[in-house]
Structure formats: C-alpha cells, structure tokens
Amino acid sequence: YTPLAEADPEIQALVDRETYRQFRGLELIASENLTSLAVMQANGSVFTNKYSEGLPGARYYGGNEVVDELEVLCQNRALEAFHLDGAKWGVNVQPYSGSTANFAAFTALIQPQDRIMGLNLADGGHLTHGAYTRKRKISASSIYFQPLPYQVDHSTGIIDYDALEKNAILFKPRILICGASAYPRDWDYARLRKIADINGSYLMMDMAHISGLVAAQVQNDPFEHCDVVCTTTHKTLRGPRAGLIFFRKDKEADLEKRINDAVFPACQGGPHNNTIAAVAVALKQAATPEFKEYSTQIIKNTRTIAEELVKHDYKLQTEGSDNHLVLWDLRPLGLTGSKIEKLCDLAEITLNKNSVPGDKSAATPGGVRIGSNALTSRSMKEDEMRQVADFLHRAVQIALAAQKEAGSKLIKDFERVLKGDGEAAKQLKQL
Ligand code: PLP
Numbered sequence: 001y002t003p004l005a006e007a008d009p010e011i012q013a014l015v016d017r018e019t020y021r022q023f024r025g026l027e028l029i030a031s032e033n034l035t036s037l038a039v040m041q042a043n044g045s046v047f048t049n050k051y052s053e054g055l056p057g058a059r060y061y062g063g064n065e066v067v068d069e070l071e072v073l074c075q076n077r078a079l080e081a082f083h084l085d086g087a088k089w090g091v092n093v094q095p096y097s098g099s100t101a102n103f104a105a106f107t108a109l110i111q112p113q114d115r116i117m118g119l120n121l122a123d124g125g126h127l128t129h130g131a132y133t134r135k136r137k138i139s140a141s142s143i144y145f146q147p148l149p150y151q152v153d154h155s156t157g158i159i160d161y162d163a164l165e166k167n168a169i170l171f172k173p174r175i176l177i178c179g180a181s182a183y184p185r186d187w188d189y190a191r192l193r194k195i196a197d198i199n200g201s202y203l204m205m206d207m208a209h210i211s212g213l214v215a216a217q218v219q220n221d222p223f224e225h226c227d228v229v230c231t232t233t234h235k236t237l238r239g240p241r242a243g244l245i246f247f248r249k250d251k252e253a254d255l256e257k258r259i260n261d262a263v264f265p266a267c268q269g270g271p272h273n274n275t276i277a278a279v280a281v282a283l284k285q286a287a288t289p290e291f292k293e294y295s296t297q298i299i300k301n302t303r304t305i306a307e308e309l310v311k312h313d314y315k316l317q318t319e320g321s322d323n324h325l326v327l328w329d330l331r332p333l334g335l336t337g338s339k340i341e342k343l344c345d346l347a348e349i350t351l352n353k354n355s356v357p358g359d360k361s362a363a364t365p366g367g368v369r370i371g372s373n374a375l376t377s378r379s380m381k382e383d384e385m386r387q388v389a390d391f392l393h394r395a396v397q398i399a400l401a402a403q404k405e406a407g408s409k410l411i412k413d414f415e416r417v418l419k420g421d422g423e424a425a426k427q428l429k430q431l
Contacts, residue, residue, distance in 0.1 A: 336366060
C-alpha cells in the first residue's frame with residue numbers, strides 16, 4: 001500500500017500535470033466530463049482486483065458475494081436513474097465501453113451480414129453505427145454487418161426522416177440505429193418507431209452523448225419507443241468510462257438472455273468491477289435534483305454559446321442546439337477544424353475538429369464540436385458562456401490573421417506563424 005507518489009513518481013507527475021491541464025484550461029470536448037471525486041475513488045478501489053465472469057448469483061469464480069451485491073445495486077440504480085420499470089426493462093452494466101456495448105447489442109439482435117442503418121459518420125453518426133469509407137470498412141460494425149447510412153438534410157442540418165423512410169423501405173434493415181456523436185438536435189423516436197415497424201426492424205438508440213440529459217428528462221425519452229438503448233457512462237452522465245445496455249423484457253422472451261450472453265462470453269471476459277462501482281456512484285448522483293439542475297443548465301449554456309456565435313454571423317449546423325453541443329461550420333470562413341483545434345490548444349481551450357455535413361473529406365473536417373457539459377460541471381453559467389463564446393470568436397479572428405500572415409493554407413505554415421513573433425502570435429498570447 002505504498003502511495004503512487006512514492007511507488008511511481010513518474011506516473012504521479014503525469015497525473016498531476018493532467019489534473020492541472022483539465023482544471024486550468026477550458027474543457028469544451030462534448031464527449032468528456034469532469035467526474036466527481038466519489039466516482040474516481042470507486043474507480044480506483046479494490047474492486048479492480050476481482051474476477052467475476054458471469055452474472056450476479058451465477059459466476060465462474062468464488063468470492064463474489066460482495067461483487068454480486070455491487071452489480072445488482074448498479075443495475076437497480078441504472079433502472080431508477082432512467083425512470084424504468086424493472087418488469088419491462090432490464091440492463092446489463094458490464095460493457096467496458098460504448099463501442100463494446102453497441103457491438104454486444106448487434107451480436108444479440110442479429111446475425112453476421114445482416115443489414116443495419118445508422119446516421120452517416122460525416123453527418124454526426126458514430127463509427128460503431130456501420131461506418132465505412134469508399135476505400136475501406138473502418139468499423140467492425142461494417143466489417144461484420146451490411147450498413148446503409150442515412151443522412152441529415154444538408155440545407156437544414158436536421159435528419160431527413162422522409163429520405164430515411166424511403167431508403168429503409170428498400171433496404172429493410174434488421175436494426176435501425178439512432179443516436180449520434182455530433183448532432184445538436186433531439187430525436188423523433190415516434191417517427192423512427194413507425195419507420196422501424198414497416199419492416200419489423202429493431203429500433204436501437206445509442207444515447208451515449210445525451211444520456212445524462214435523458215436521465216434528467218430534459219430530452220425526449222428513447223425508452224418510450226426503442227427496443228434496446230445503449231450508452232456510454234462518461235459523457236453528459238458524468239461517470240467513469242464504461243457502457244450500459246438496456247433491453248425491453250416484454251418484447252421477446254429471450255432478449256434478456258441474448259443480451260447477457262452477447263456481453264459475456266461472446267464479446268467480453270470478466271467485468272471491470274471497479275468501473276461498475278464507479279458507474280453505480282454516478283447513477284446515484286444522476287437521480288438527484290442537483291443533477292437535473294445541472295442538465296438544465298447544460299442546455300441553457302449551450303444555447304448561450306450558440307446564440308453568441310450566431311450574433312457574429314457564424315454558421316452553426318441547424319443554427320443552434322437542443323442539447324449539450326454545438327457544431328460550428330468553419331468552411332464559410334475558409335478555415336478548417338484542425339486549425340481551430342490547434343490554435344485553441346495553444347490557448348488552453350480544448351475542443352475537437354469535427355466533420356460537418358457536406359465535407360468532401362473526413363481527413364480535413366470543416367468544423368469543430370463544442371460541448372458545454374464539462375464547464376457546466378465547474379458551475380459555470382450563462383455569463384461565463386458568453387465569455388467562452390467571445391474567446392472562440394477571438395480565436396477565429398486570430399486564425400484568419402495567422403492564415404493571412406502565413407500566405408498559405410497549409411497547417412504547418414499556420415502553426416509556424418502562431419509560434420512565431422508576428423501580430424497573430426501576439427494576439428494568441430493574450431487570449
Ligand atoms: N456511441 C456514441 C454515440 C459515441 O459518441 C461514442 C464515443 O464517442 C461511442 C459510442 C463509443 O464509446 P467508447 O469510446 O466508450 O467506446
């Protein structure tokens with residue numbers, strides 16, 4: 001029990017530097033959050049020592065009486081946090097991450113080479129929803145299944161439900177997947193259910209990004225219409241890095257067994273019990289009035305950032321946001337997402353480059369994704385968001401000046417100018 005600082009000062013120093021980085025800078029990555037001390041303590045607990053393949057009461061290892069209690073508690077808290085009736089819904093809390101949760105759900109629901117439809121990667125969909133490029137299949141979900149993506153309407157940025165319906169009638173997917181990594185609007189689950197029912201498809205929601213907002217009931221409820229709902233636990237839900245799979249118990253008698261078998265032994269080995277403990281802590285927090293307040297504030301904060309950017313005539317996908325993120329299309333300014341990400345990094349503002357609908361190449365995305373969830377965890381409100389938007393406005397103006405000074409659009413010239421001693425570099429130091 002030698003503490004880390006003594007046992008491994010090199011790693012302790014990296015932990016210290018990362019702690020400093022996370023709290024000194026402005027964290028605007030929509031898929032991240034600043035989780036609580038209690039969550040981190042549970043994540044770093046002795047539960048990491050224990051093997052517990054199987055499910056509570058039916059393990060392949062001895063010594064699981066405490067872990068059994070932990071996993072059942074986590075399951076109950078998951079149902080409670082999402083306002084679910086345990087007679088109608090069940091949950092598997094063992095997935096290591098959102099990607100493995102999705103793959104386990106596919107494994108449970110369909111056969112290899114069956115068809116799936118999810119939102120196009122370049123339109124905000126996630127890799128695990130069947131992503132591929134012209135050159136290659138980039139995700140196991142496109143290697144083992146046949147995907148046909150659906151799109152947003154490029155004039156509005158909103159999902160084109162009519163085109164989706166037409167294509168679903170022709171393609172007959174076995175699973176219709178909703179959910180996204182970069183979609184600033186809420187989902188029409190009733191419409192999606194109708195489309196899924198035309199072919200008897202499963203409707204699966206991957207609510208990874210918005211699960212905290214769903215728990216707080218400040219977004220539409222996917223559980224009203226979907227058969228399976230997967231999520232990560234570390235984005236708006238503010239837990240450790242893990243995944244959950246919720247499944248309807250009252251639809252098909254064997255769905256519970258198929259989901260559980262797909263997680264273990266089909267896709268995973270022993271559960272990470274330390275993570276399950278931390279997920280349980282986060283779920284308890286997510287069921288509190290404070291968490292509802294937090295989630296309500298996330299939405300107000302995102303709207304404030306969006307409104308401020310729109311005041312400067314910047315182009316946002318869908319011209320605003322219903323949730324925790326804004327997708328900023330930089331192409332009308334002649335800038336790329338990579339340049340703004342790089343410049344913001346130098347100013348200790350962390351955000352990520354992101355493709356925007358209509359991008360020619362995923363390698364040079366034309367936008368950036370901005371999330372308010374981590375800053376809202378630091379108790380920031382609308383006033384601070386106005387300041388954040390002002391920093392972003394200044395960052396873009398500096399980027400335009402740097403690009404002009406570089407006399408080239410190449411990122412290496414852009415970086416050289418930012419690290420030099422010209423006017424753009426001087427302005428950046430003041431940001
Ligand atoms: N699903 C969605 C919608 C996501 O945005 C992400 C991650 O960003 C994932 C799944 C994958 O989660 P993980 O990184 O935990 O595998």
